[in-house]
Amino acid sequence: MPPLASLSAFEAAARHLSFKDAAVELSVTPGAVSHQIKALETExxxxxxxxxxxxxxxxxxxTAxxxxxxxxxxTVSKILEQIRSGDSENHVTVGATTAVAALWLSPSVIRFWQDYPHVKVNQLAQDTAFNDRSDVDFFIRYGRAPGSSLPHTxxxxxxLTPVCSPTLATKLKGATLADIAQQPLIHLDTHDSSWTTWPAWFQALGYxxxxxxxxxxxxxxxxxQLARKGAGLALGWRRLVHPxxxxxxxxxxxxxxxPAPNNFYLVGRADEHLSEGAQSLKSWLLAEIQDGSV
Structure with missing residues (x-):
């Protein structure tokens, strides 16, 4: 086997497709990453x-x-995490954006605990990509990740539909797209470019x-919150804002x-690499959606 340092440098560089970004992650210089990879290629x-x-x-x-x-x-990261936690089978870490975590995932996890109170569920909420988080069993993503080798379910x-306060909704009953465009529209700026924006929504409707x-x-x-207070219209994701x-x-x-342009996916380790608790949560979430409970 080649040295672990060379394999680790290669894995980070391959994941980022950048020697510079790999160096930042590993806290070394880009030259050191390049040297390790060159040594691996020579071997x-x-x-x-x-x-x-x-x-x-x-x-x-x-690629192979x-x-x-x-x-x-x-797999190694998961085993180390389980050793640290002292619970190898009833531990799961799931990630989502802050919106998905607050509006859908957290309420679902609370319902899950009613059936599986012994499973320890850690939730990570962030609005940046989870692809490089080896400590996450699976995460919820809108749209497929380009070039990702992780399984997508x-x-x-x-x-997608405009949402607003009841008072503004009464005023806009029967409104045309031109009428809606003249209302205060609350635009969302995120690091994830896959989320549909107001201009994209209008374009999809031919406006x-x-x-x-x-x-x-x-x-x-x-x-x-601004939409609820009557400050304007937000672009609503119907399942997320259902409550x-x-x-x-x-x-x-x-x-x-x-319809939204893309699907939501559960992305992460293959089932054979999931703990019993992680498999239980994944199966439970899929069953809840199929049953139309949320």
């Missing part, structure tokens, strides 16, 4: 990367090695007029509802 007598002017790409051999190492490192396709930007927020929860619609805090303008 294997094969190139693992195609060096380009603006970055690197994996060769076929490099990365897939093997990625799975192996995840389809959850559901949501519906070609101007879509003014009067208000921007970086939190979906804040966007919904607010049921309670009457928000009203959906469903005459302009469209």
């Amino acid at each position: 294997l007598s094969a190139a693992l990367f195609i060096r380009r002017h603006r970055g690197v790409a994996l060769t076929d051999g490099g 090695l990365y897939e093997a190492l990625s799975t192996s490192f995840q 389809q959850l559901y396709r949501d519906v 070609t007029g101007q879509v003014p930007v009067q208000s921007r927020v970086n939190s979906y929860a804040l966007a919904l 607010m619609l049921n309670s009457g805090k928000l009203v959906a303008l469903d005459e302009h509802a469209i």
Whole structure:
């Protein structure tokens, strides 16, 4: 076996497709990463990367090695985590964006605990990619991750519809797209470019007029709060905001509802690499969605 340092440097560089980003993660210099990878390529007598002017790409051999190492490192990380926790089978870590965690995942986990009170569930909420988090069993993602080697299990396709306060909904009854475009629209700015924006929503409905930007927020929860207070319209993900619609805090303008362009997925380790608790949570979440409980 080649030295672990070389394999670790290669895995990080392959995951980021960047020697520089791998160096930041490993707290070494890009030159050190390059040296380790060059030593590995020399030992294997094969190139693992195609060096380009603006970055690197994996060769076929490099891709095969990365897939093997990625799975192996995840398994080792999971075992180490289980050893630290002292519970090898009833421990699961699941990730989601802050919006998905607050509006859907957390309430689902509370219901899950009613059936599986012995399973320890750790939730991680962040609005950046989870692909490099080896401590996460699986995470919820909107849309497929380009080039990801992780298994994707389809959850559901949501519906996009404007949502607002009951008072504003009464005023906008029967409103056209042009009428909606003239209302204060609460725009969401996130690091994840896969989320549908107001301009994209209007475009999908064939509207070609101007879509003014009067208000921007970086939190979906804040966007919904502003909409509830009558400050404008938020772009609602119907399944996520379902409790607010049921309670009457928000009203959906469903005459302009469209299917979301992408599905939500459960992304993470293959089932054979999940603990018993993680498998239980995954199966439970899928069953709850299929039953239409949420």
